Amino acid sequence: MSRVGKMPIALPAGVEVTITADRITVKGPQGTLSMPLNGLVKVVNENNTLLFTPANDSREANAMSGTLRALVNNMVTGVTKGFERKLSLVGVGFRAQAQGDTLNLSLGYSHPVVHKMPAGVKCATPSQTEIVISGADKQKVGQTAAEIRAYREPEPYKGKGVRYSDEVVVIKETKKK
Structure with a gap:
């Protein structure tokens, strides 16, 4: 599994994450950002931490989990600090x-x-x-x-x-x- 994709994202206070079937939305003090989700990655919000796991054992799903985790981490940083x-x-x-x-x-x-x-x-x-x-x-x-x-x-x-x-x-x- 991707090393980057394994790391959870801790959500700071004041940040809300909404996960739907095909979209993730991050809302914070600096604004709201949203992005389409990929079907190869499962995103779970547990106790204000986001976890990213590949949907299957394919190489593409593994790579996409790390990519998606990095993009969502940038969204969380953007809505908190900018x-x-x-x-x-x-x-x-x-x-x-x-x-x-x-x-x-x-x-x-x-x-x-x-x-x-x-x-x-x-x-x-x-x-x-x-x-x-x-x-x-x-x-x-x-x-x-x-x-x-x-x-x-x-x-x-x-x-x-x-x-x-x-x-x-x-x-x-x-x-x-």
Whole structure:
């Protein structure tokens, strides 16, 4: 059996889990997340702990039990603490400004870049060169950060562009004659 799938998930106080035949819903202080269930995995809620067991002895069911356990654990963490991703802008004149559910970026193009945030994802700009993306859904937060980074990826010669705050950009040496 999957090592990850064997570990139970302890539900913190204030988190409610609803398990139906084809869906699991996790509700907490940060919001509500739901996800379809796979028929290869049985989910049981015992004494505020979630247990995941494969429905049969197949390799797919074993793998899916670990996958489902990891996804549900991320849902529980998301509705209790939430997830955040920090981006930084490196370059002369690169600026970011959050206005409601839109992010206005000035990235050296001839036009401003406006990115609309998806539902459930918030954006803040503590300074003009920092962006903090937060939300309960780990996948949405990461995808939004990747989309914003894709507007101007860090280039390898000067390092200019949008990068994750913990990202290390290796600077190449310029060509010599």
